[in-house]
Amino acid sequence: MSSPPPSPSPAKWFKALRRTRLGEPCLKIYPLECVDLLRRARVAFQVGRTLKEGFRLAQLEAVVQMLEEHECDFVDALGRDLHKPKFETVVSELILVKNEALYANNNLKKWMQPQYVERNLSTTLDECLMVSEPLGVVFIMGNWCSPVQTCLVPLVGAIAAGNCAILSPSECTAHTAELLHRLIPFYLDNECFHVILAAANDLPEVVELKFDHVFFTGNRKEGSKIALAAACTLTPVTLILGGKNPCYVDQHCDIATAAQRIAWARFHNAGQSLAAPDYILCHADIQARLVQALKCCLNQFYGSDPRESRSYGRMVNLEIFNRTRSMLWRSGKVAVGGQVIEAEKYIAPTILTEVVESDPIMQQDVFGPVVPVLTVNNMDEAIVFINKQEKPLCVYAFSKNNEVISRLMSETSSGSFCSNDSVLQSLMVALPFGGVGASGMGSYHGRYSFDTFSHRKSCLLRGTRFECVTYLRYPPYEDRNLSLMSWACTLSQKSQGWCQIL
Numbered sequence: 001m002s003s004p005p006p007s008p009s010p011a012k013w014f015k016a017l018r019r020t021r022l023g024e025p026c027l028k029i030y031p032l033e034c035v036d037l038l039r040r041a042r043v044a045f046q047v048g049r050t051l052k053e054g055f056r057l058a059q060l061e062a063v064v065q066m067l068e069e070h071e072c073d074f075v076d077a078l079g080r081d082l083h084k085p086k087f088e089t090v091v092s093e094l095i096l097v098k099n100e101a102l103y104a105n106n107n108l109k110k111w112m113q114p115q116y117v118e119r120n121l122s123t124t125l126d127e128c129l130m131v132s133e134p135l136g137v138v139f140i141m142g143n144w145c146s147p148v149q150t151c152l153v154p155l156v157g158a159i160a161a162g163n164c165a166i167l168s169p170s171e172c173t174a175h176t177a178e179l180l181h182r183l184i185p186f187y188l189d190n191e192c193f194h195v196i197l198a199a200a201n202d203l204p205e206v207v208e209l210k211f212d213h214v215f216f217t218g219n220r221k222e223g224s225k226i227a228l229a230a231a232c233t234l235t236p237v238t239l240i241l242g243g244k245n246p247c248y249v250d251q252h253c254d255i256a257t258a259a260q261r262i263a264w265a266r267f268h269n270a271g272q273s274l275a276a277p278d279y280i281l282c283h284a285d286i287q288a289r290l291v292q293a294l295k296c297c298l299n300q301f302y303g304s305d306p307r308e309s310r311s312y313g314r315m316v317n318l319e320i321f322n323r324t325r326s327m328l329w330r331s332g333k334v335a336v337g338g339q340v341i342e343a344e345k346y347i348a349p350t351i352l353t354e355v356v357e358s359d360p361i362m363q364q365d366v367f368g369p370v371v372p373v374l375t376v377n378n379m380d381e382a383i384v385f386i387n388k389q390e391k392p393l394c395v396y397a398f399s400k401n402n403e404v405i406s407r408l409m410s411e412t413s414s415g416s417f418c419s420n421d422s423v424l425q426s427l428m429v430a431l432p433f434g435g436v437g438a439s440g441m442g443s444y445h446g447r448y449s450f451d452t453f454s455h456r457k458s459c460l461l462r463g464t465r466f467e468c469v470t471y472l473r474y475p476p477y478e479d480r481n482l483s484l485m486s487w488a489c490t491l492s493q494k495s496q497g498w499c500q501i502l
Helices: 031-046 053-069 071-082 086-112 149-160 174-187 200-207 220-231 255-271 284-302 318-329 379-388 402-411 446-452 467-473 479-494
Strands: 127-134 137-141 164-168 193-195 213-218 237-241 246-249 279-283 333-336 350-353 370-376 394-398 416-419 454-461
Touching: 031 137, 031 164, 031 193, 053 071, 053 086, 053 149, 053 174, 071 086, 071 174, 086 149, 086 255, 086 446, 137 149, 137 200, 149 164, 149 213, 149 446, 174 193, 200 220, 213 220, 220 237, 246 255, 246 379, 255 284, 255 370, 255 394, 279 284, 279 379, 284 333, 284 350, 284 370, 318 370, 370 379, 379 402, 394 402, 402 416, 446 454, 467 479
Parallel strands: 137 164, 137 213, 164 193, 213 237, 246 279, 246 394, 279 370, 350 370, 394 416
Antiparallel strands: 127 454, 333 350
């Protein structure tokens, strides 16, 4: 067995014990512990522990078993961290992860099989195929918005692809992070899968330890730091980043239904979501009706006082609370909501009007229960407005007119698109989810998670026949040989590569 890698200089390492943030439990990690975990995972991978299909299936089944046997513990942890209702925890966190694991379990055999490609004249008797091989030891960093989902859905892909993995749940959701830290060793292989508890500021230094892939979900600022740290060791990254997700509401739509679906997506988990609509663009003549419809939905969802509702959450910490409150108070005019209680980290579901592009709410990512409603004169103006911004993670459009939907989908660029609903495209196991441009790179879910954590190796399995043809490529180079090869290339252009002679 090879000796452990040398420990980085102490100056680059974080302190062993972190101060408590805003009254929350301390999260701590020791440098040598992290180095040791990476070494153990590397050794386990090198001896082929994760390669067998049976091993991967067993680990996927263990993930499902963990979620089923400890549902109450996850509900309690997320309730403590986010005041998250049981319904939201079960549906948007636990069931989503179980669906991913079961889908991977049912399709793993097919995913692991080599993929054969078309042959040409020179490979008629050979095999041309792609083999999916695991990358090695991967590092997965979750996000506090959906702390179970953003850790375990990528982990499902990493397991299915045959990797070892180290997880880092968000320090902001300390109870959920500690629960994952406690449970995973009881269910998953103790040499291949580990959980570390680290502060966000220290994650770039962990990345510098050199993993085979880094998967990060979070905001752009932290994502940039992770990408820079990974670049130092040429480590590939997948970044799922937040952004200003626009929602266009056409004058020809069912306003009541649109309001319900927008309100559900925006105020779910107290607005703490990467995929929720960030702002609404609508025609001036329907703004009042839309705002009134949204107000009715909020009353229907959470009652006259959302603070008393068991279906409404809280901000994850005072830092996010203060940031959201500041944006709220310095932007537009409050049409609905606006109440805040610092002691409870409570911000009421809020709708803003009279918002301008230069307002703080339009300049920063919103991870809170606030949605501005802006007006446009027509769809062309809406498309221009959306395209002036950085490419978002999601674009939403509500209209009964298929041409409107088609134009919004084709004339804007985003990580994903959804018409006449919100967020659902980011949860579907059969669709890839990821960003583009400033909203990230790479994607995951289902087969796309498997591919993200795999290297698709091109393989050509040749025999020694046809040397009577391939000899044309060898020196000494003759004009006659070049003419024959040029002629073959001409035929190749007409027959889609069939007559390649090399």
